[in-house]
Each structure stands twice: as C-alpha cells, then as structure tokens.
Amino acid sequence: MEKELVLVLNFGGESSQKIARKIRDLKVYSEILPYNASIDRIKNLKPKGIVLTGIHDVNTSDKNKYIKEANQLDVPNKVINSVDEEEIKNFIFEQCGCQGNWDMASFIDDSIERIRQRVGNKKVLCALSGGVDSSVAAVLIHKAIGDQLVCIFVDHGLMRKNEGDEVERVFKEQFNLNLIRVNAEDRFLNRLKGVSDPETKRKIIGEEFIRVFEEEAKKIGKVDFLVQGTIYPDVIESGGDEAHLVKSHHNVGGLPENVEFEEIIEPLRDLFKDEVRRVGEELGIPKHMVWRQPFPGPGLAIRIIGDITREKLDILREADAIFREEIALAGLDKEIWQYFAVLTDMKSVGVTHGKRTYDYTIALRGVTSIDGMSANWARIPHEVLDKISRRITAEVPHVNRVVYDITSKPPATIEWE
Numbered sequence: 084m085e086k087e088l089v090l091v092l093n094f095g096g097e098s099s100q101k102i103a104r105k106i107r108d109l110k111v112y113s114e115i116l117p118y119n120a121s122i123d124r125i126k127n128l129k130p131k132g133i134v135l136t137g138i139h140d141v142n143t144s145d146k147n148k149y150i151k152e153a154n155q156l157d158v159p160n161k162v163i164n165s166v167d168e169e170e171i172k173n174f175i176f177e178q179c180g181c182q183g184n185w186d187m188a189s190f191i192d193d194s195i196e197r198i199r200q201r202v203g204n205k206k207v208l209c210a211l212s213g214g215v216d217s218s219v220a221a222v223l224i225h226k227a228i229g230d231q232l233v234c235i236f237v238d239h240g241l242m243r244k245n246e247g248d249e250v251e252r253v254f255k256e257q258f259n260l261n262l263i264r265v266n267a268e269d270r271f272l273n274r275l276k277g278v279s280d281p282e283t284k285r286k287i288i289g290e291e292f293i294r295v296f297e298e299e300a301k302k303i304g305k306v307d308f309l310v311q312g313t314i315y316p317d318v319i320e321s322g323g324d325e326a327h328l329v330k331s332h333h334n335v336g337g338l339p340e341n342v343e344f345e346e347i348i349e350p351l352r353d354l355f356k357d358e359v360r361r362v363g364e365e366l367g368i369p370k371h372m373v374w375r376q377p378f379p380g381p382g383l384a385i386r387i388i389g390d391i392t393r394e395k396l397d398i399l400r401e402a403d404a405i406f407r408e409e410i411a412l413a414g415l416d417k418e419i420w421q422y423f424a425v426l427t428d429m430k431s432v433g434v435t436h437g438k439r440t441y442d443y444t445i446a447l448r449g450v451t452s453i454d455g456m457s458a459n460w461a462r463i464p465h466e467v468l469d470k471i472s473r474r475i476t477a478e479v480p481h482v483n484r485v486v487y488d489i490t491s492k493p494p495a496t497i498e499w500e
C-alpha cells in the first residue's frame with residue numbers, strides 16, 4: 084500500500100499541530116516541518132500535498148521565498164491557517180487524491196516491519212517504567228523482534244499501590260516480555276533517608292535509577308540498541324530535526340553513561356500522545372495502563388512532604404488508592420487530568436471514638452489541564468469529596484484530617500514538590 088503523506092509547513096503560530104492532528108484523524112499521515120526546511124528534504128518525503136500554515140503577514144521576503152519554492156513543486160498546496168474539517172477534507176481527498184488508509188493498525192504493521200529490518204538479529208534494551216510511552220514502545224518492539232528485546236524495570240518502591248506487581252504481571256505474563264524486575268526499594272529508601280529537599284530527592288532518585296539500570300544492563304553485556312520513548316511533540320520542539328535526537332526523556336534522569344550501546348531506537352517518534360495511547364490499546368495493553376494519568380518519575384517521593392519512610396509511603400499509598408477508586412466510581416476519571424493524594428508533613432489533633440489523636444493530614448489534589456503547563460483545580464462534587472474524606476480517615480491508620488487543594492497553576496504547581 085502506498086504511504087500517503089501530507090506535509091504541514093509551519094510558518095509560525097500554533098496551528099500546525101492542530102492541522103497535522105486533524106489530517107491524521109482523517110487517516111492520512113501528516114508531518115510538520117519548519118517553513119525553511121530544504122526543498123530536497125521535502126521532495127524526498129514525496130508528499131501528496133502540502134499545507135502552508137501560519138501565514139498571516141508574509142511581507143517578509145524571507146518567508147516569501149519559501150512560499151514561492153513550495154509553489155514551484157509539482158505537489159498541490161494550500162494555505163490553511165485554522166482547522167476547518169471540510170476545508171481539510173476537500174484539500175487532502177479532492178485536491179491531493181489521498182485515500183485515507185493510515186490508522187493505528189497500519190502504523191503498527193509498518194513499525195514492525197521497519198524495526199525488524201533495522202534491528203536484524205541484534206539486541207535491544209529498554210527501561211520499562213510502566214508509564215504509557217515505555218510500555219507501548221516495549222510491546223511494539225517485542226512484537227517485532229520477540230526475545231531480542233530485554234526490558235529492565237527498576238522498581239524504586241515509590242510507585243502507587245500494587246503498581247510494581249502489576250507491571251510485572253502484565254508484561255511478563257500477558258505479553259511474555261523478557262523482563263527483569265529489580266526490586267530496589269531498600270536502596271532508594273536508604274539513599275533518601277532524612278532527605279526532605281524536593282530537588283535533592285529528585286536528584287538522588289535520578290542518579291540511583293541510572294546506577295541500578297547500569298548495573299543490571301552490565302549483566303546482560305553489550306546491547307546494540309537502547310529504546311527511547313521520544314514522541315512527536317518532542318521531535319517538533321527540536322525543530323523536526325532528522326538529526327539524532329537525544330532528550331533526557333527517561334523515566335527519571337537522563338541516558339545512562341556506562342551502558343554500551345550503538346544506537347537509539349525511538350519507535351514512537353512519529354506519534355502524538357493520544358496516538359501512542361491508541362496504539363497501546365490496539366496492541367492489547369490494558370486500558371487503565373494506556374490511559375493512566377501522568378505520574379512523575381520520582382513517584383510518591385515528591386508527594387510526601389519532608390523525609391520519606393516506609394510507613395509514610397504505606398499511608399500515602401492507601402489514601403491515594405481510595406481517592407482514585409472513588410473518582411473512578413463517580414465517573415470523573417476521564418475529565419480530571421491528574422488526581423492524587425499528598426502526605427503533608429503536618430500532624431494535628433483529632434478525635435476518634437472519644438479518644439484524642441495526633442495524626443497526619445492528607446491533602447487531595449485534583450486538576451484539569453490540557454498539557455500540564457497550566458492547570459485549574461478540579462471542581463469535584465462535595466458529596467464525592469465527603470465520601471473520600473470519610474473513607475480515608477476510617478480506613479487509613481494515622482490519618483485524622485483530609486484537606487482539598489483549591490489552588491490552580493500558576494501560582495501553585497500540580498505536584499506539591
């Protein structure tokens with residue numbers, strides 16, 4: 084099947100991503116290039132059409148030059164500055180003659196073929212975190228090359244309730260991945276002992292993560308490829324550069340320095356986040372993993388204010404699990420971007436069965452957002468909050484008070500640390 088591509092040449096502004104996504108929704112593969120991409124590069128891609136976007140005042144001779152060049156190509160083009168479904172349909176199907184045969188299933192088939200050709204019989208190493216990107220990348224590569232892929236899952240003991248076991252169960256049992264789980268909770272907790280500064284926590288976790296990963300990787304010996312979970316917005320941000328893209332996009336921290344590998348493989352670099360999720364679904368990864376809310380690499384460590392202990396982690400895990408369960412029961416899990424519990428460092432006086440208590444305060448955080456850059460506190464109905472508060476104080480030992488965070492971002496951040 085011919086691979087149809089419609090290019091979006093970005094002359095500025097915010098419209099290029101929206102247009103590319105719309106074209107992809109119409110089942111035609113679309114890529115964004117900066118307006119000054121070389122004409123040879125454009126020709127090499129053999130586009131069926133070119134959308135020029137962000138052209139409002141082209142009086143600038145610099146940009147005019149590129150518009151003229153695009154006009155000279157033997158490819159239909161059109162200036163489209165905002166998403167209008169009918170206009171785009173008309174352009175891609177009528178003017179460019181596209182068929183519309185690109186979807187997640189065809190992406191998977193193409194990728195498997197490409198990965199097989201590129202990897203041959205070599206070895207691939209992946210740091211699996213259980214997050215959406217690394218999960219989808221791992222399963223996709225596994226489909227292509229099976230046990231030539233080795234995944235290392237560093238369980239730092241800072242995951243949510245049952246999460247570590249679930250990652251192991253899903254990827255080992257359901258997908259039969261060659262997965263090494265490293266139970267490194269003790270190591271991480273030892274290094275974090277007495278540390279309360281948020282950035283120091285992050286730094287320690289990032290470093291320790293790399294160290295554990297490297298130690299395990301060494302046992303495997305030399306690998307040829309290292310998987311990176313780069314996705315399309317990262318590629319666009321870096322100017323859609325064909326050049327090697329190395330971004331510290333790992334679970335936590337950057338690329339390991341002491342792991343020997345020849346090349347990086349980035350199976351998701353053509354996909355937007357929602358497409359990654361759809362590929363995940365198509366591959367049969369459980370829905371709740373594919374649609375899971377963002378979860379920071381340092382995990383619960385940055386949701387416990389002050390120093391971290393096993394006891395605090397247990398308290399937070401239980402409270403957080405109740406919060407998430409009730410939000411899902413209330414059917415609110417799709418509309419709230421992120422919702423989680425925070426264990427504050429504060430104790431206060433309470434009373435249970437007529438007895439005085441002096442215990443922790445749990446803060447609940449729920450926000451709506453598009454991209455995490457700014458956020459509004461979520462208007463969770465009072466009845467739902469009431470039930471959550473009652474359950475947490477009744478079911479979680481050492482918690483006698485629950486508060487709800489009503490601050491947006493800015494001035495607050497989503498996480499408390």
Ligand code: XMP
Nearest residue numbers: 285334377378379380381455492496497498
């Ligand atoms: P903030 O708290 O900065 O968070 O408003 C914005 C988004 O980023 C996530 N976040 C992190 N993700 N490592 C991560 O991988 C981190 O250290 C980290 N800190 C914040 C946060 O959950 C939210 O989605």
